[in-house]
Amino acid sequence: MNLLETAAQPPEPPAPAGARWWTPRRIALGVLALWLLTSIYMVPADQQAVETRFGAMIAPRVLPGLHISLPWPIDRVTKLKVQQFQRLVVGGDISDSVLGRTQPLVSQFLTGDQNIIYLRVVVQYSVGAPVDYLFQAQDVARATGAAVEAELARRVGRRSVDAVLTTEKAAIQEEVRGAAQQRLNDYRLGVRISTVNIESVAPPPEAADAFRDVASARADSSRIVNEAQGYSNDVIPKARGEAQQLLEAAAAFKQRKINEALGDAARFNQVAAEYARAGEVNGRRLYLETMEQVLPKIKKLIVDQSGNLDLTIIRKGAEPPAPK
């Protein structure tokens, strides 16, 4: 006690011994209660837990809910987020795809036809068996990555670069997933690989333009084929039309010829019938009618039957020499 305090306020009355709530016995009981409380634990809905007693596993898969164990440190509980997917990247870092960069040495793979190709694969996995996941390997992610990488290199290494770049991508993903899962099961890692996804596959930058040219060559090729197809589609229907036109014209010609012939014949027959009835008169009439039509147009010289014909007259009167 110093002087200042004594001056400022009156001294507190000493608390009666019986009113103290913190007796050593109570403290001991409190600590004991707290210690016993460590035996109650809760597993959240998205997790599972593994319980160990003195280090030995006694409950491999504790499902979500409230549970009781022996208090710490006899029993220990390790909780795992079994449904959460974990990502790992083979052939680069997780940040690579965001930053748009590639690291040549870690992403280069050798294809079966001795081409170098850049691959980045994203693996998603989750906890399959919590006990194995916790106790079997020092570094589960590293082991998973190694297994996937080995299977990937093996699958890429027996395919041609074109197959890897185009058609076989899905097959590689599926094969790698299956084989890596098999391998991890052999190691008893308790990991379940859900997807192996080839995130990027590209030719090396040193040869990228040549690869692009192949793509444009393919496009060129299909373009000229399409143009030729267009030509074909234009020419053939037109030719069909033209052919049809020829046929129709011929059919028309035929029908016209026949009809004309029939008409002419019918007319002739009619007239011939009349002619047969009075041949002499009709013959003369026809002759005279024709002469009426013909003679007005032409130059005529009328000579007497008995007189001599002086042919010079003809030469004077007409430009073309008269026959004989």
Next chain:
Amino acid sequence: MKLTKTHYRVAAGAGFLLLLWLTFFAVRETEFVLITQFGKPVRTVTSAGLQAKWFFQTATYFDRRLRIYNPRPSEFLSRDKKNLLMESYVAWRIEDPKRFVETVGDAVAAEMRLHDIVWAGLSALVGTHDFESIVTVGAEKLHAQEIFDELTQATDRAALAQYGLRVVDVRIKRLNLPEQNKQSVYARMRAERERIARQYRAEGEEQALRIRADADRQREELLSAAYKEAEKTRGEGDAESTRVYSQAYSRNPRFYKLLRTLEAYKKILDDKTTAILSTDSELLKVLMRGESGVQ
């Protein structure tokens, strides 16, 4: 100071606790424990849980979990003397702590030993294959499961006997070419791509020409067939009309001759014609002689 009964009791309790502490120990699932007595290994505890030992013995803990060791990528020579950069991984764990602690001691030293064993194995493996058969499309030779199972087993035998290590797996993680060879590979890749691009273009050209030629052929075929058919039809028309005419005319040839001759006059005689008509002619007889001219 005089030792009271209480003092003795406290000391006895503390001694008892110390004895408990020295006797019992917990072994986790991830561990092996090696019990040593004055530095000499006595036994190995492999089962997890609460275990007991004599208080004068010491427990040493070893991680029994699987570890992945990635040796540095190293170059190997194939049988035909070509360089190949190979990256492998080794999955291993401590199997026999006694032997482990006697021969290697810690994980780093163990990995150095593993590196030597695996390097020798891989080197022998690559050395018995040609480059072309290691990196090839289709049939896999070097990557075949059995070869690596064998390598794993051989490595495991050596490592277990010598160092107490269990080798679970040895695999190739990556095949690549040494830096100095890559430029020529890129050049070859470029050449290959150029060849393929040319081939695509030429094939496209080929197909296009074929389509055009086929179209032209079809066109010619269509038109000529139509011409053939059309001429035939025209011929039929001509033939039919001729038949009709001849049928009609042959019934009355004399009249036909007359009629046709008169028709012909109309066409033959035009304004350039000069006709010399005799007064004796059929037409002019009447002109000269009057009615007596009519026969």
